[in-house]
Amino acid sequence: MGASAAAVLFMTAACSKSSDLTKTSSLFGSYDQSTMLNNIGSNVLLAGINNLTTSSAAAVTAINAFTLSPSDATLTAAQTAWTTMAISWGTAGPFNFGPMSNNLIAATIDTWPANTTKIETAISAQSAASTVGADTKGLKALEYLLFDKSGNTAVLAKYTGTSAAKRMTFLNSVAQNVVTQATSLQTAWNSGGYLSTFENAKGNDVSSSVGQVVNIISLYLDEVKNMKIGNPIGMGVKVNDNLAHPDQIEYTIAEESLPVMKANVLAMKAAFDGGSGQGLDDLLNYVKAQKNNQNLSTVVDAQFDDVIAKINLINSPYATAVSSQKQQVQDVFTSLKTLIAYFKVDVANNLGVTITFADTDGD
Helix, strand or coil, X not given: CCHHHHHHXXXXXXXXXXXXXXXXXXXXXXXXXXXXXXXXXXXXXXHHHHHHHHHHHHHHHHHHHHHHCCCHHHHHXXXXXXXXXXXXXHHHCCCCCCHHHHCCHHHHHHCCCCCHHHHHHHHHHCCCHHHXXXXXXXXXXXXXXXXXXXXXXXXXXXXXXXXXXXXXXXXXXXXXXXXXXXXXXXXXXXXXXXXXXXXXXCCCCCCCHHHHHHHHHHHHHHHHHHHHHHHHHCCCCCCCCCCCCHHHCCXXXXXXXXXXHHHHHHHHHHHHHCCCCCCHHHHHHHCCCEEXXXXXXXXXXXXXXXXXXXXXXXXXXXXXXXXXXXXXXXXXXXXXXXXXXXXXXXXXXXXXXXXXXXXXXXX
């Protein structure tokens, strides 16, 4: 962006922010956003990051133990640790703003699908994970390195012979890179001061925490709907032929797509209703937001529950379910579509938030 264009953008944003501050003062009145933002920031967002940091460190330990002594037992332990880490990322990953976005942490941890050709090249070249592209490291690369559809015997065979040492070195490097990213994110929220920034970004303009959370939930729900549900059943944007595409599911080898998807939705629900504390639902109640003669917060919360209940009706393996349970999978797609509309229209309008992204299919 040129300097003159940036200046115009800054002036426009400044004018918009001034206008939004007046609108916010009238809309939110004496509501104490500090308590709500502290709860969402500390007990939902940072709590998810803390769990990710802990689980990724545990995965490094388990993977290192496997590479020191490859066996079915140490491999199973490493796979279990990886699964815990993947689900922890499912909780933290939806909130890709602030340091996570600015430092490209989400892309580094969770670009998918992994490029297996590049991974094998990196192994042969003895490349460090920090020097390779996002599609060659992260959770999906670890999935490729730790799992095989044929079973653990096939995995263990790759860690014996002349190339085993190089493969072990790269495996450890990728695992360490994930924990480095998670620790960096945790530090940014704690000693780096982003938790305080989040708590103090009051109001409802595009830079406010309320604005960012409403936008990121809307955006990530759309990603779940189109990429994790739509594409595998041929109803997404990338794949739209109404046919089953098991190769499009998120975790094609380890079959953790459903648990991670559920973790995604539960995390966004927690940000909305604040768990046991104040959330966006309380702010909606304060402004007396209504939908179909009910509190809008109640309607949205029930729709989250509907999505989760419908995910629970899908049987693992998900790669099979996209064919054998296509209607149940499509029911999740439809329920998500309703939830996204609630956020983009009802929640955003009642909180005076501007939705800053265009979804991928016009819904």
